[in-house]
Structure formats: C-alpha cells, structure tokens
Amino acid sequence: MTDNTLTIREMCDTYDVTPRTLRFYESKELLFPIREGQKRLFTKRDRARLKLILRGKRFGFSLEQIRQLLDLYDAGDQQQVQLERTYELARERLADMELQRDELNQAIDDLTEQLKWGERIITPSKQNKKAAE
C-alpha cells in the first residue's frame, strides 16, 4: 500500500484528470504505469511525467510535441546536440507565447475601447443613432 505507487483513481484525484485521459496518455506512450495483474500502478516517474505533460499543455504544446520533449528529457545523459535542440524548441515556443500575449493585450485594449464606446450608446435612455455608416 505504501509502496509509493498510485492507483488510477488516486492519480485522477491528485491531478484532476479522468481515467480516460491517463489511459489515453499511456496509449500514446506518454506514461508507463506498471501492471499489478490488470490494474495500473503509477510510479513516481509517471507522476513527474504527468506534471510535465500538464504543464506542457498549458504552454500550448501538442501531446506529440510533449512526448518528444519527454523522450529527450528522459534521455538525460544523451547528446548535447539533442538537448540543445530541445531548448531551442522551447525558446521558439516562448517567443510565440510572448508574441501571442502582446497581441492579446492589444485585443483586450481594443475591446475595452469598444465597450466604453458602447456604454455611451446604451446608457442614454433610448437614443437612436441610425445615421451611422
């Protein structure tokens, strides 16, 4: 029981995912729970990987990209070249995200302006402004 592995349900509760999701990730070779008979037991490694998966998703990586990153990460003592490649990818992604954030801020400002504009139309009781075009 205290052997440091978690059942699928415990995983779900801990990380707020569904069983289906965990099985799906296993089928995609993102996780490798061991089997005790039929049942899956998720090790510490699986938990670490799941955390990375979930974070990766927040970053906007696809599961396939995440798998590749995990593989590289896993091969910790591999070629520097590959590691560098990994960080290169990550930096590209980061640049993307920053760009996206800036555009998003712009859009937020735009929309905020629109809303101010709209309130001037709405609040005066029943003013019609048909002549617009």
Place this chain on the structure above:
Amino acid sequence: MTDNTLTIREMCDTYDVTPRTLRFYESKELLFPIREGQKRLFTKRDRARLKLILRGKRFGFSLEQIRQLLDLYDAGDQQQVQLERTYELARERLADMELQRDELNQAIDDLTEQLKWGERIITPSKQNKKAAE
C-alpha cells in the same frame, strides 16, 4: 468591375486563405458576400470582418467566439436589450481574455524559469549530472 468587391480568388490571394475557408466562414455566418448569379462577391465589410477573424484566430479564439465579437463590432441599429446582451457577452469574452492572458503570463514565467535551469545543464561543456534527484 471597379465596384470595390473582390472575387473569391482575389480574397484568397489577398488574405492567404483557401476558397473552402471563405465558404466555410460564410456558412458559419461570419461573412456575407453578395451574389452575382452564383458567384460570391466580397465587399469592404467582408474584408474588414475577415481581418478581424484572422486576428481573432491568432488570439486563439474559436470561430464562434469571433462571430459573437463581430456581431458586437457592427451591431448598429439594434434594440437596447439585445445591445446590452451583446455587451454582456463582450465583457465575458474580455474576462476570458484577461484570464487567458494571465495564464499565458504564468506559462511564460514558468518556461523562462525552465530555460534558465536548462542552460545550467547545457552550457558547462560535458558535465554529467547523473547524481541529480
């Protein structure tokens, strides 16, 4: 011919989208090209809307969300009630966007940290860090 409308192909070339995409957007009521016989003619309004659509997509909005925003942008001579409803939607969208921006910022910070971390592993020429755990 210089009547200020574009054919579907001209639209595609100008905005780098496929005909399928434009027809799709029309079917989703994002664009309203006029018909000359069978053919679609895209007006200035359609072009403005398309620009907004493409921008919205870069922000990560769904087409449905974009449609709602577009409705807001040109809700001209509508009823107050509907207008208020529209602005309500817009404010919800805005809240969504701000949330999204915050999450994005969080992710950016996280990833930035990760990258710092990674550089310490990469840059020292061939240092193995197997003893980490």
Place this chain on the structure above:
DNA sequence: CATCCGCTTGACGTTTACGTAAGCTGAACG
C-alpha cells in the same frame, strides 16, 4: 451466493476548422 465496486479493454462518438473529391454550371477562348 449475489451484488457491488473499481478497474479493464475495445470501440464508436464528439468538436473544431477546415481538406478534398465528385459532379454541375456559366462565361470565355480558339
């Protein structure tokens, strides 16, 4: 023993945003 519980493996369903192919039409070209 019957039943329930948690878990398992298929396998089909869902959504979004189009791609792609089939078959038709009207205008234009040689």
Place this chain on the structure above:
DNA sequence: CGTTCAGCTTACGTAAACGTCAAGCGGATG
C-alpha cells in the same frame, strides 16, 4: 463547337484529445 477555367454545392474525410458506452473481471461485502 469543344474545351478550359473559375466557381458552385454536396458530402465524406481528417486530426487532436478525449467522452461515452458496452461488456467483462477480480476482490470485498452483506
């Protein structure tokens, strides 16, 4: 006139990331 070209409609296909059954299994419980 035949063909090409651009465009049209209809409709099935696709990828990602799971959701949602259906059916079955081993263990615990009353």
